[in-house]
Amino acid sequence: MKSSRINLSRSTSQRTDMCGELRAADAGRTVTVCGWVYRRREHSEHLAFVDVRDHTGIVQCVVDGARELRGEYVVRISGTVAMRPAENVNDKLATGDIEIHDCAVEVLSAAETPPFTIDERTDHVDENVRLRYRYLDLRRDRMQRNLRIRAAVNSAIRSAMERQGFVEVETPMLMPSTPEGAREFLVPSRKEPGSFYALPQSPQLFKQLLMVGGFDRYFQIARCLRDEDLRADRQYEFMQLDAEMSFVDQDDVLEAISEAVLDAAQVTVGERPDVIPRMTWHDAMDRFGVDKPDLRFGMELVELTPIFAATSFKAFAGAAAIKAIRHAGASATTSRNQLDALTDRAKKIGAKGLVWMRVGEDRVLDSPIAKFLSDDEKAAIVAATEAETGDVLYLVADDWAMTCEVLGTLRNDLGRPPVHQGPYRYVWIVDFPMFVGVDAVTGTPKPAHHPFTRPHPDDIDRLESDPMSVRSRAYDLVLNGWELGSGSIRIHEPELQQRIFNLLGIGPDEAMKRFGFFLTPFRYGAPPHGGFAFGIDRLVAILAGEENIREVIAFPKTQSGSDPMTNSPTPVDPKQMAELGLRTIPRG
């Protein structure tokens, strides 16, 4: 991240040097620096130290009288670089060997007292205040650093994609509304009152049409918008690396995207694994209970089902899946109240119950249900979970999906470090199921990804006979338990596409009505293709060591979708509304 010395043009600025770049080698030079007054240390009428800051750092200026200077004044200071006396060298400062003497100070801009100091060491500021004065917050080290990391990530991604032969194409921000998926932001049409554009949730449709259009390898660092509730990892608008490739299989896509992600990691955190490992969706669920496993810690789900094949304990008898997680050494620190709370949490998710077991001396299991289990069963639990004295075990017996989900949630609750803490553990999750659950109204299967996702070639024959067992060519990229993004190999044959639509209860006529502008092009020769999109904000946040993407976005929205600085959203002039043929109705 260390930038090389910046070239300053004398023709556009009188500035000769950046504050943070002056060194002992510059001693004796007459220099002019520009920046903000960071701190003043006034010793008398005739001696004051003024630290001047620009984005490269700070430099100490020795000034004869600084009474008229205040914090955050913008100044231009000319003087002579001088070595500091040995006893006054400041090791904490990159420029600490030198200072500027004989300073001529010019105030370029006065400043009101800022609501918080720019020095992050002294002021911890509420985020709402930071956002209201974001332009001041941006002066601080954290945002300077994070936005520069972000720029480095964008640059690395763009280079990696171009190096691999991808062509950058911009797709429209104004597009037709497609009611599937996330809620859209709508833009009213002035020329056709009552009609609306939608802002893109993703360039999905257009990028596939670029494949039909023969572009072969497309990418875009694309702004996407979704009108869904905000979170630490979700904003209304966010940036994605969006890519699509023709005449490729899944391996090609995964490798191309891995290049971009790992290059970005290399230039920011200097850590670049050779390859991102893969895990099937089924393995992820079976071992970690989630489809975005955090591989930084163990606590894997342990299979116990066979142990209870002939159990007399009614709650376990006949359960399709019995699994456990082991919370090592937690017995002494886990209160009965906490155990009860975890049981409530399990029930909230949908489990019938949660069984906890404290592992006592000689690995004797202490549990409300211990008396219902045989000695063999108890011994088998200890052996399978590798339980040690002082551990707590949590067991769930339910159908496979519920057992996995509950224990996966508890595993994250109990063991997961904050997302931004290293190491960086990437994993591709592959072989997602084609469908997940059935629509409550129509009874048809619901697509797990989107309806243009290609079924797994080995499963395609079972589409009609056993759709819920069909895997897809969909894949996710996961880093430290955060979903960075997802993609798939697409369906390029109209016939196969209609087979999928039929399963979803969408007949040919309805398909044309809803997706016509997208389906028609595929009749004119669509290449086999697939692609991916991943969230740059999330990647940057993790690489920058942040747990909230607002910290890597220059001007983010709050959780309620507002901007404390600009006060958006705002009502608009009634004339504007009338021109668009709009009027508001009171909320009932």
Add this chain to the structure above:
RNA sequence: GGUCCCGUAGUGCAGUUUGGAGUGCACGCCGCCCUGUCAAGGCGGAGGCCGCGGGUUCAAAUCCCGUCGGGACCGCCA
């Protein structure tokens, strides 16, 4: 749509459990002193609708109800 946490000086907090005068801390700010500091130091000072509205009470920052703002999460995000 839901659950939980927070809101007190410019900023960050304590005070709220158990009601008793806006009670306090740190930083910042203003003034004075100070010729080697570097998150300078010393002395002095200013600064408060305790988010807002209602209620209970002799009395509310404190208890109750509502509301607004911020945050975490669930739902949602094909």
